[in-house]
Amino acid sequence: MLLGGGARITQPWRVHSPLFSLSHHLCINPKVSSPLNGECDDFLPWLEKKAGAKISSVLSIGKSAYGRSLFASKIIRTGDSILRVPYDVQIAQDNLLPEIGALLSDEVGITAKLAIVILVEQIKGQDSEWAPYISRLPQFSEMHSPIFWSEAELDMICLSSVYQETVIQKAKVEKEYMAMKNALKQFPEIFKSFTIEDFKHAYSLVASRAWESTKGLSLIS
Known part of the structure; x- marks a missing residue:
């Protein structure tokens, strides 16, 4: 996942099976395009409607040179909750x-x-x-x-x-x-x-x- 900015933070995500696993990273990278486009900007509103709760106040979904990505919409500080996942x-x-x-x-x-x-x-x-x-x-x-x-x-x-x-x-x-x-x-x-x-x-x-x-x-x- 990519967050617009100027530094790089790498944190591999654990997945269930090592054979199929993909490396997911939380990155800050300047080479990103606008997060707002027709393919992506409807997903987070749908997710929040289904959950009946705010999923994130600091993230948006968009496309970058790396594919579909997460973008920071404001500064993320240590201890901030950037994503909530209801059942x-x-x-x-x-x-x-x-x-x-x-x-x-x-x-x-x-x-x-x-x-x-x-x-x-x-x-x-x-x-x-x-x-x-x-x-x-x-x-x-x-x-x-x-x-x-x-x-x-x-x-x-x-x-x-x-x-x-x-x-x-x-x-x-x-x-x-x-x-x-x-x-x-x-x-x-x-x-x-x-x-x-x-x-x-x-x-x-x-x-x-x-x-x-x-x-x-x-x-x-």
Whole structure:
């Protein structure tokens, strides 16, 4: 994340899975564009409306040379609270439809269950109450995790520790997919053309962005 200014502050964020994890940083950088544009300026108002509370008094969302970013709208001092995250804007296992959850076996883990929640909301499109958040998540073509690589591409890193981690993770994801596949087939009106690639995409979104909170594993809008 980027905050307009002249110094750089780096603070890695912890995420749930090391294989999919992305380095997030809190930065102050002068090379930023105006935070106000049509794509971004509606997100924070939606978030605050959904939460029923002020999310931040010092941040705005915009685009920079680094992509979508957070901008400081005033000086942030030590001890200031720059972001509050109410439970109402956390997507957690609780959001899984009960009728789906009841059919899932113990082989399906929390990350996979949260991935199903993301899949359901993606399928709903603009009818989803989370549409402003879901629509801003990376598309399949924008994901760069090795879990999406072909065998030929993986062979190029076969001597790396990443190779073995990827093989293990791919096997885990495929096992969970098979464990939930028959259950999801009971809901053809939702999962009309559900594939393992759809599941991998949703799974990687969760694994790279979810936090451990008092609600368990959560995606924080």
